[in-house]
Structure formats: C-alpha cells, structure tokens
Amino acid sequence: MTRTPWTTLPTDDETEKWDAVADETGRLLARDALARDRANVDPEGELKLLKDSGLANLLIPSQFGGHGGHWSTGLRAVRILARHDASIAQILSYHLANQAAIVFFADPSRWEHWYGASAKGSWLWGDAVNPVDPDLVLTRDGEGYRLNGRKRFATGASTGDVTLAMAADGEPGARILATVVTRDSEGVEFAGDWDALGQRLSASGSVEFHDVAVEPGDILGEVGEEPYSTLVTPGVQLGFANLYLGIAEGALERARELTLERRGSWLLGTAEHYSRDPFVQRVFGELLSRTAAVEALADRWNARFDRVIARGADVTADDRTEAEIGIAKLKVVATETALEVAHRVYEVTGSSSTRSHVGLDIYWRNIRTHSLHDPVDYKKLEVGANYLTGDVQPITLYT
Missing domain, CATH: 1.10.540.10 (Acyl-CoA dehydrogenase/oxidase, N-terminal domain)
Incomplete structure (x- = not known):
C-alpha cells in the first residue's frame, strides 16, 4: 500500500x-x-x-x-x-x-x-486546527465522543460544508485526533468575529463546539509525526507562498492598468507619458524581476511537492525535511516580495491611486494581513539553522 x-x-x-x-x-x-x-x-x-x-x-x-x-x-x-x-x-x-x-x-x-x-x-472543507489556541477536547460518550472548545482563525468553517477539527481525546497521554464535523451539527457556533484589515472574505472567524456529538466514524485518525502525514504542513506553507505570489502578480497588473490610464507625465520629466518615464519603468522592472524569481521558485517546489507526495509511505524523514526547508525558503522570499510589491506600486501609480474607489490598497491589506499568519523570521531560522548545524525544527502545524 x-x-x-x-x-x-x-x-x-x-x-x-x-x-x-x-x-x-x-x-x-x-x-x-x-x-x-x-x-x-x-x-x-x-x-x-x-x-x-x-x-x-x-x-x-x-x-x-x-x-x-x-x-x-x-x-x-x-x-x-x-x-x-x-x-x-x-x-x-x-x-x-x-x-x-x-x-x-x-x-x-x-x-x-x-x-x-x-x-x-x-x-x-474548513478547519479548526489553530495550534496556538488550547486544544479542543473529545470526551467519551458511549461509543462516541463529545467535542468541546473554541478555536480562533477557523478559516472556512463558517462557510464550509464540513470542518476539520483537531482535538485531544482526553485520555492519559492524550492523542490528537483529526475529526470531521458537519457545519450544521448541533452545538456548533460561529462567532462571526472576523474583522481584519485584509483577507476580509476568508471566513476566518472563531468557532465554538458545545457538546457536539462525534461518532467513531467521524474520526479520520491520529495526528502524529510519521513523515508522510506531516507533509500536510509544508503543503499548507506552499499554499501560502502561491497565495502571496498571486497577490503580487495582481498588484502589478492593477498598477500597470493605472499607469497606462494616467494622463501626461511628470512636469520635470522628459517623457511624453508616465509609461515612458525611465523612473517608472525602472520600478516596474525591479518589481517584475523579483516577482519572476519567486514564480520560478514556486513552480520548482510545486512540482517537487507532487513528486514527494507520489512516494506515499516511502517518504522518509529526510524527504520531509528537504521539503520543509525548501518551501520555507520560498515562503520567505514570497512574503517579502509581495509586501514590497504591494507597497511600492504606489510609486508608479501616483497620488490618485490612493483614492478609496480605486482599490489598489486591497493588495497591500491582504498580503499584510495573511503574511502575519506565522512569523517569517521563524522561517528564516528554520533555513539558517539547518544550513549551519543541520538542525531541524520540531514538527508542528507551522513547521
């Protein structure tokens, strides 16, 4: 198998x-x-x-x-x-x-x-897995369980058909069990408290579980440290990097539209239009080049992730580490490049692009919000420590 x-x-x-x-x-x-x-x-x-x-x-x-x-x-x-x-x-x-x-x-x-x-x-499928909150708890109730607890940042739970919840089973030496809960289960309460600067429609509010009935068949299995199953975390981080890259690409495309729509040129410049101003072209050239480098690295790791996933049970701890570190490098540059792009496009689109109805701010608000999901400095630590000493960070839902 x-x-x-x-x-x-x-x-x-x-x-x-x-x-x-x-x-x-x-x-x-x-x-x-x-x-x-x-x-x-x-x-x-x-x-x-x-x-x-x-x-x-x-x-x-x-x-x-x-x-x-x-x-x-x-x-x-x-x-x-x-x-x-x-x-x-x-x-x-x-x-x-x-x-x-x-x-x-x-x-x-x-x-x-x-x-x-x-x-x-x-x-x-939404989730209730945020590891920085106290764990959800499953307690025995006959042949099944009752699920109790609260999770913040439960992306997609309030709008999904089912929620993946990770909960401690309440037994000595408690295991963490991956559990599936349907959206309309009795005792599931969505707080509707997501009100962030960006990613505003990501349905990332809190969810609470009050004595929610969980049948044995609703338990997918134990969340452990076997190499193949823990590829889920590098996979999640790879999703983040592609998200950030897309935001950067969207910001550049919108900035291009706005630049081409601008009238005339700067009064001290010699170009007949902003699109031909060498300073404007320089900024676009710089941001496009950095984004292209992230794209190349993302394409590389998207393809390599396919290959490691295809190995299934043959995945080793070394395979898992290679994916973790490689994707962490991508996460670092994708984060910093997208932040820079979303910030600096204003340099070429001018003061009129700050008007609310233009909406250029949505790219910066989105990348600024989601890039705080987990500290990028700790991704740099993962990469640097592994390079210098061979250390590998403990396996978590962030590493």
Missing part, C-alpha cells in the same frame, strides 16, 4: 485546463471584489463559484468521483485566484489541505467513504 492516491504527475493538458478554469473563475470574482471586500460578509455566492467550477473537487481522485488533479495544479489555481480575489484563494488553499486530511490521517479503507461524499456534495 503506497498510502497515497496521487501516484502520477500532472500532464500539460491538466495544467492548461485548470489554469483556464481558475482564471475564468478569478475574473468573475474580480468584477465586484472590491465591493464585496468593503461589505465584509461571508462569501456564500463566491464559494458556489468554486463548487460550480470544479475546483472544490480538483484533488479528489477520479475513482472516488473527483477530477483526479494534482497538488501543483491546485496550487497554481490558488495563485491565479489570488490575482483577483485573495480571500477566496485562501479559502481554496485551506480547503485543499483540509480535504487532503482524508489521505494524511485516515485509513485507506475509508478514503472511498469520505472522498465519495465530498465529491458528490462538492464539499468545501
């Missing part, structure tokens, strides 16, 4: 097909992305687009009713969506990782059950 359904690599046809689907979906979202951001309400209609497009079922193997896509294809879809609507791209990114818990934590005999139900309903 290979412990993975993703045993092949994507074809060019697959990549081209889903790039086009993601781009079409993104452009539909872009029509009113700023207005929806201002309204700051849960994205029910937007998520229907993810379902109708097929992106919700992209990574589900075809034998279980899905589209049989690969991780790199899904990660590219996240990047493309982020150019147009980073909040919905975040929900897709988290969904792909949460749904993959079926493979990472469940016995293969249960894959057909969970994937079949998810594919049939085009389920979106």
Whole structure:
C-alpha cells in the first residue's frame, strides 16, 4: 500500500485546463471584489463559484468521483485566484489541505467513504486546527465522543460544508485526533468575529463546539509525526507562498492598468507619458524581476511537492525535511516580495491611486494581513539553522 492516491504527475493538458478554469473563475470574482471586500460578509455566492467550477473537487481522485488533479495544479489555481480575489484563494488553499486530511490521517479503507461524499456534495472543507489556541477536547460518550472548545482563525468553517477539527481525546497521554464535523451539527457556533484589515472574505472567524456529538466514524485518525502525514504542513506553507505570489502578480497588473490610464507625465520629466518615464519603468522592472524569481521558485517546489507526495509511505524523514526547508525558503522570499510589491506600486501609480474607489490598497491589506499568519523570521531560522548545524525544527502545524 503506497498510502497515497496521487501516484502520477500532472500532464500539460491538466495544467492548461485548470489554469483556464481558475482564471475564468478569478475574473468573475474580480468584477465586484472590491465591493464585496468593503461589505465584509461571508462569501456564500463566491464559494458556489468554486463548487460550480470544479475546483472544490480538483484533488479528489477520479475513482472516488473527483477530477483526479494534482497538488501543483491546485496550487497554481490558488495563485491565479489570488490575482483577483485573495480571500477566496485562501479559502481554496485551506480547503485543499483540509480535504487532503482524508489521505494524511485516515485509513485507506475509508478514503472511498469520505472522498465519495465530498465529491458528490462538492464539499468545501474548513478547519479548526489553530495550534496556538488550547486544544479542543473529545470526551467519551458511549461509543462516541463529545467535542468541546473554541478555536480562533477557523478559516472556512463558517462557510464550509464540513470542518476539520483537531482535538485531544482526553485520555492519559492524550492523542490528537483529526475529526470531521458537519457545519450544521448541533452545538456548533460561529462567532462571526472576523474583522481584519485584509483577507476580509476568508471566513476566518472563531468557532465554538458545545457538546457536539462525534461518532467513531467521524474520526479520520491520529495526528502524529510519521513523515508522510506531516507533509500536510509544508503543503499548507506552499499554499501560502502561491497565495502571496498571486497577490503580487495582481498588484502589478492593477498598477500597470493605472499607469497606462494616467494622463501626461511628470512636469520635470522628459517623457511624453508616465509609461515612458525611465523612473517608472525602472520600478516596474525591479518589481517584475523579483516577482519572476519567486514564480520560478514556486513552480520548482510545486512540482517537487507532487513528486514527494507520489512516494506515499516511502517518504522518509529526510524527504520531509528537504521539503520543509525548501518551501520555507520560498515562503520567505514570497512574503517579502509581495509586501514590497504591494507597497511600492504606489510609486508608479501616483497620488490618485490612493483614492478609496480605486482599490489598489486591497493588495497591500491582504498580503499584510495573511503574511502575519506565522512569523517569517521563524522561517528564516528554520533555513539558517539547518544550513549551519543541520538542525531541524520540531514538527508542528507551522513547521
């Protein structure tokens, strides 16, 4: 048993097909992305687009009713969506990782059950796994359990069909169990308290569980430190990097539009239009070059992640470390480049681009908000410590 359904690599046809689907979906979202951001309400209609497009079922193997896509294809879809609507791209990114818990934590005999139900309903998977909160607790109740506790930053839980919750089982030497909770289960309460600077439609508010009934079949499995299952964390971080890259690309495209729309040129310059001003061209050249470097590294690790995932149970601790460190490098440069791009595009778009209705600020607000998910300095520490001493950080939901 290979412990993975993703045993092949994507074809060019697959990549081209889903790039086009993601781009079409993104452009539909872009029509009113700023207005929806201002309204700051849960994205029910937007998520229907993810379902109708097929992106919700992209990574589900075809034998279980899905589209049989690969991780790199899904990660590219996240990047493309982020150019147009980073909040919905975040929900897709988290969904792909949460749904993959079926493979990472469940016995293969249960894959057909969970994937079949998810594919049939085009389920979106939210999460309640934030490790900096006290753990959720499962207590025995007859043959099953009762789930209690609260999690902040439960992305997609309030809008998803199911929530992946990681909870301690309350026994001596407590295990952490990956558990699936349906959105409308009795005792599930969404606080509606997500009111951040950016990523406003990512449905990342708190969720509380009050004596929620959990059947034995709702438990996917134990969250441990076996190398293959812990690839979920580098996978999540890889999703972040693609999200940030997409935000940078979107900011550059919007800045280009605004620059071309500007009238005339600077009074002390010699160019007839801002687009021909050497200082404007220099800034674009610098930001485009740095973004292209991040793109190259992201493409490299998207493809390498496909290959390591395909190894399944043969994945070693060294394989896992290589992926962790390589993706951490990408996370560092993607974070810093996207922040710089979203900040510096104002240098070439001028004071008129700061008007609220223009919406250029959405890119900076989104990257500034999500890049604080976990400190990028600790990613630098992971990379530097491993290079100097060979040290590897403890396995967590952040490393």
